[in-house]
Amino acid sequence: MRSHTLVVLVEDKPGVMNRIVSLFRQRGFNIDSIAVGHTETPGLSRITLVAKGDDRKIEQLVKQLYKVLEVIKITDVTDENLIQRELALIKVNATERTRSDIMRLVSDVYRARIVDAAPDAMVIEVTGPPEKIESLITLIRPYGIKELARTGVVAMARGSRAVAIGQPEVVA
C-alpha cells in the first residue's frame, strides 16, 4: 500500500466528474485528494488524483477509469521526479500574545503568507508539497485552527517530457 499520483486527462464535458466520482464510490476506491482544472488544450481537463492502494488495486482503478468514455489518458507519475503542489488557507486563532510567534513560524520557516488579519484571528496562505502543508498544520494546531481549506495536489514531472495528447502548443 502506497500513495499513487495519477494524472488523468479528460474531455471537458458535462457529467464527467459525476461519472468518475460515481466509479470511485461504486468500486470502493479510496481517494486522498482530487484536483481538477483546465489544460493547455481547449476542451481538455486535467485531474490530479492521489490514491492509496497496492499495485493491483491501482491497476484496477486505472483500467476502470479508462472505461469512462471521456477519459483520454491516464499517467501514473508516482515514480517520476515530481513537482507536487497544494495550496491551503488556514484560519488560526491569534491573540496579541501569539500573533508574532505565528507570523515568524509561517514566514521564516514555511515561506507562507498572512493574507488576512482580524483582532483575534489570521488567515495563512501556504503553497507546497502536501507534506509541507501537513507539517505547518501540525505546528499551527496548538494555537487553534478555526477553519482549513485545501485544494488537493496538482503534480507535474520535472524535465521536458510532458503529459499531454496531440501536438504541443506552438509559441509564436
Place this chain on the structure above:
Amino acid sequence: MAVETQTRRATTEQHQTEPQLGARLICQALVREGVDLIFGYPGGAVIPLYDVLPEFPIHHVLVRHEQGAAHAADGYARATGKVGVCLATSGPGATNLVTGIATAMMDSVPLVAITGQVPQHVIGMDAFQETDITGITIPITKYNMVIRSVDEIGPAIQKAFYLARSGRPGPVLIDIPKDVQLAKGYLAPPQPVNLPGYRPTIVPHRRQIRRAAELIRQAKRPLVLAGHGILISGATEELVKFAERAQIPVGLTLLGISGFPASHPLCLGLVGMHGFAHANRAIHEADVIVGIGMRFDDRVTGRPSEFAPNARIVHIDIDPAEIGKVLKTEVPVVGDAREALKLLLEEMEPLRHDEWIETIRSWYRPIRTAPSGPNGVLQPQYVVDRLHKLTEGKAIVTTDVGQHQMWAAQLYKCDIPNQWISSGGLGTMGFGVPAAMGASLGRPEAEVWAVVGDGGVQMTLHEFATIVDEQCNVKVAIINNGYLGMVRQWQQLFHNRNYSETPISSPDYVLLGQAYRMPARRVTRPAEVDEAIQWARSFRGPALIEFVVNQEENVYPMIPSGGSFREMIDVHDAQDGEW
C-alpha cells in the same frame, strides 16, 4: 476535401426540405440504425414521439410494465445479436427500466434505452414525472446522454448504437426532453463516430498470442473456460476448431452455454457453484486454464485463492479491466474472442491430451433425472430433461433465476449458439417471461420455452398479456415447488432449515392462463409430462404449463458461496439425497 464536399451536399439536400419535428428525426435516426422493433410504454414526456411513431416501419410492442420492455429488448438482443431497443416515459417510466438496464449491463448485452424527459425549462424544478435518470443510470450503463437540442439527435443516436454494439457491448440510455421532440430541425447525415476516449482493442497482440500458445503447448492438463464473449463475437466455430486441434476440454460459464456444443465430446458443460463435478474437478486439477470471453465471476471461482490452485492462467477478454481483476494472470490477451482464437489457431499445431481427457471422463457423474422422488412426487429435473428430449434440444430457452435455472443449465443441452438466454450477472428474477417474448419477436420461426419458477414468474406475469397480444410462439413452463427454492435450499443447508419467508403461494395458473386467453395446463404426475409438452408444441402461439414438483428438491452439485472445490456437496454426500 472529399468530406467537405460531402457535408456541403448533405446540407444542401437538407435545406431543400422543410425542417422536421424532433420526434420524427428520432424515428428516422432509429430506422437508419436498422431498428424495426421497439418495446415500450407511452407517457406524458414521450407523447410527441408516439404521435409520429406509426408513420415509420417500426413495430411497437406495448408491454405492461417498462421492466418488461427492457428485458424483452435484452432477450431480443441475445437471440438475434442485434441491438435491442426499449422506450419509456420520464419519471416512473424511466425508473421502471432500471432493473432491465442493470441486467443488460452485467451480461454485456447491447441495448438502447430511450426515455422521455420533462421539458428543459422545468428540469431541476422537481416537475411532474421528473427524475434524474441519467444520474441514476451512470453505474449501470455503458454510457448515457441527454439530447439537449434537435441538432444533436442524429449524432447522439448514432453514437448510442455504436457504443451499445461495439467493444464489450452494453446498455446505452438516451434521455430526450419533450421540448427537443417538439422542436424542428434537420437530421445530420451519418458521420464516422470518433471518440478519442473509446478505442476498443479488437485484434490482440501477436506476441501475447504466441505466449499463450507456448503456455498451452507446455500444459499437461489444459482446460478452456468459455463465456458469453464466445457468443457475442460469434466464435463458436473457431472455439470448436481450437479445442479439437489442441485437444483441450471446454467448461462453460452460465452465459457461455450454447457457445460450445454440449454434445461435443470435449464439452464439460457448466462449471462453478452448480457446475458438474467433473468440470469443477478438472479446474481444480488443471495446470493451464484459458479463460475466453469470461470474467472469473465469483459464481465460477468460489474463493479465488483456492480456485484452480495448480493452474497458470491465460485470459482472453475484450475488456482489459477484467484481466487481472480476480486472478493473477500469466498471459493477458486483450481482444475480441473470435479474433484471438483465429490467431491462436495459426500458432497452434495439433496436440494430444488423451490421458487427461479420459481422467476427466472417469469423474463424470450424471445429474439425476428420475421421474419421481421417494414419495412418488414429480421431480423438476425430469421435467427439464424431458423438455430437452422432446424439443430435440432445438428450442430457445430463457429462464428466471434460481433452482429451475440451474437445472435447465445442467440438463437442457444446448448445441445451437444463442439458444440459451438467462440473467447471469445480476440474477434477475422475472427475466424469463419478457426475455422469451423478445427472443420470439426477434426469431419468430423459433420455438421458445420460458423455464421459470413460481417465484420469478409472479414478478413479471403481466407480460402474458403482451405475449398473447403478439401471439408470440412462447411456451411458459412454470416449475412450481411452492418455495423461493434456491433461498430455501440455502436456508436448509446453511441456516438450520429456517424457512423464513420462502414458502410462497401461487395463483391458479390454469385459471390465470385462461384469464389472459393463453392455453394452460397443470401437470402433477410424471406420466403427464410428455403429453403436456407435446400438447404445447402441437400449436403455434403462447401456452402455459404448470409443473407441480417436489417441494424440497435441491440443486446438486453445489459449492457453497465463497467456498472451494474441496467443499463441494454432491447429491451422493447430501443427507437429503439418499433415495
